[in-house]
Amino acid sequence: MKKLLICIFTAIIVTNSYAQTYVPSPANLEARKQFQDSKFGLFIHWGVFSVMGHAEWVMNNENIPVKDYTKLMHFFNPTQFDAHAWVSMAKNAGMKYITLITRHHDGFSMWDTKYSDFNIMNTPYHKDVVKMIVDECHKQDMKIFLYYSLLDWRRDDYSWKTGRTGQGTGRIKQGDWIDYTGFMENQLTELLTNYGKIDGIWFDGYWDQTGPKDKILKVDWHLPEIYELIHKLQPQCLIGNNHHIAPITGEDFQMFEKDLPGQNKSGFSEGKPSAELSLETCETMNNSWGFNIKDSKYKSVPQLIHYMVNAAGRNANFLLNVGPQPNGVIQQEFRDTLQEVGKWMAKYGASIYGTRGNVIPVQDWGVFTVKEKTVFVHLLDASKSSLIIEGIPGKIKSCVLMGTNQKIVYDQNKSQAILNLKGVRMNDIDTIIQITLK
Numbered sequence: 352m353k354k355l356l357i358c359i360f361t362a363i364i365v366t367n368s369y370a371q372t373y374v375p376s377p378a379n380l381e382a383r384k385q386f387q388d389s390k391f392g393l394f395i396h397w398g399v400f401s402v403m404g405h406a407e408w409v410m411n412n413e414n415i416p417v418k419d420y421t422k423l424m425h426f427f428n429p430t431q432f433d434a435h436a437w438v439s440m441a442k443n444a445g446m447k448y449i450t451l452i453t454r455h456h457d458g459f460s461m462w463d464t465k466y467s468d469f470n471i472m473n474t475p476y477h478k479d480v481v482k483m484i485v486d487e488c489h490k491q492d493m494k495i496f497l498y499y500s501l502l503d504w505r506r507d508d509y510s511w512k513t514g515r516t517g518q519g520t521g522r523i524k525q526g527d528w529i530d531y532t533g534f535m536e537n538q539l540t541e542l543l544t545n546y547g548k549i550d551g552i553w554f555d556g557y558w559d560q561t562g563p564k565d566k567i568l569k570v571d572w573h574l575p576e577i578y579e580l581i582h583k584l585q586p587q588c589l590i591g592n593n594h595h596i597a598p599i600t601g602e603d604f605q606m607f608e609k610d611l612p613g614q615n616k617s618g619f620s621e622g623k624p625s626a627e628l629s630l631e632t633c634e635t636m637n638n639s640w641g642f643n644i645k646d647s648k649y650k651s652v653p654q655l656i657h658y659m660v661n662a663a664g665r666n667a668n669f670l671l672n673v674g675p676q677p678n679g680v681i682q683q684e685f686r687d688t689l690q691e692v693g694k695w696m697a698k699y700g701a702s703i704y705g706t707r708g709n710v711i712p713v714q715d716w717g718v719f720t721v722k723e724k725t726v727f728v729h730l731l732d733a734s735k736s737s738l739i740i741e742g743i744p745g746k747i748k749s750c751v752l753m754g755t756n757q758k759i760v761y762d763q764n765k766s767q768a769i770l771n772l773k774g775v776r777m778n779d780i781d782t783i784i785q786i787t788l789k
């Protein structure tokens with residue numbers, strides 16, 4: 352008994368030692384910086400769920416039994432899929448990274464995995480789309496993050512009885528949790544071994560095992576081991592986990608879902624924005640992540656640009672989602688919008704890429720992004736005729752409307768600067784004033 356206790360105790364210390372001592376490698380710290388510089392990414396929600404056209408929660412929402420849902424695998428045949436076209440589309444939109452679903456809550460693996468038969472190689476398409484997209488990203492110098500769900504709606508060894516979702520998929524047996532965490536470690540090892548450099552892993556589904564009220568965790572996710580494994584295989588690989596709580600040791604970035612950092616409109620964003628980690632917020636182009644044939648509530652180009660600018664001003668990246676169709680085509684509405692956003696980025700991207708936010712506090716009329724001696728004032732409210740700004744980190748040398756020679760009249764004293772906007776032509780989306788400091 353004593354021996355056993357010592358063993359358990361040692362095991363706890365060993366597992367916790369990583370949690371307490373995680374020191375990001377120099378490559379990881381550099382990757383965090385580059386991630387922050389890149390600002391804009393494409394989220395891709397694609398899988399066998401796309402076949403049904405009812406978005407990615409269809410298995411849970413319609414209580415489809417595992418054996419019936421498995422049939423979807425035989426209909427997934429995206430003959431028009433073109434990795435080159437997708438990555439080029441992201442590039443033309445001004446995006447610097449792609450975050451790709453490799454396995455969502457429905458448990459379908461989009462790559463050639465040894466650890467589950469429910470995978471892309473058993474579809475009529477029979478090609479490893481993760482490999483195709485990752486290879487294309489490497490070719491086009493696009494960073495690649497892999498989304499991986501912790502939650503699973505089909506496996507018996509997932510602790511489904513304690514889960515908040517996936518109760519209606521017909522599972523009867525409760526398998527062994529250790530098998531499940533081992534399975535995840537095996538799959539992550541494949542993803543981080545067989546596909547070259549992976550820039551990040553994006554976890555989701557943790558919240559399935561937290562009590563709705565008491566917030567008590569029902570399982571041990573083995574995160575220290577999983578995070579250690581990832582950083583051992585690829586030290587630069589950035590780990591983020593959409594668990595809706597404060598960052599856990601071993602994570603390199605913090606994400607918010609459908610919320611700007613500091614907001615909690617969605618009800619999922621309870622964690623306060625971290626001052627140390629890189630931040631990201633993700634949002635949909637309509638109201639769905641996965642392809643939803645009934646959803647035509649498209650956000651407008653100005654709305655999406657405002658979201659990105661607001662994210663940058665709060666020091667966060669913007670990860671914008673598309674849910675490609677089962678034939679492999681990204682619908683025209685999304686492509687058109689991305690093209691327009693790309694035109695804006697080509698013109699005004701210097702006020703976004705490589706900047707930092709939260710240097711000067713967010714205002715009700717807009718935000719600031721800062722890069723070295725340049726402050727970009729993003730005025731998102733065209734009704735303003737003057738701006739009073741506190742906290743500019745230096746003495747103003749010049750102040751112009753971005754992309755023009757038009758000077759903005761200003762007055763700066765010790766505590767504030769006042770910009771006079773009379774006669775300044777407002778931009779419909781974002782009037783950007785470029786301040787150069789001495």
Ligand code: H79
Nearest residue numbers: 396407408515516555558559593608619633640
């Ligand atoms: O992949 C996309 C979504 O499928 C996934 N994350 C994005 C990126 C996602 N699924 N759910 N959520 C995000 C949040 C949903 C939470 C809820 Fe619930 C599900 C609210 C009610 C049901 C959590 C689980 C809270 C109660 C049960």
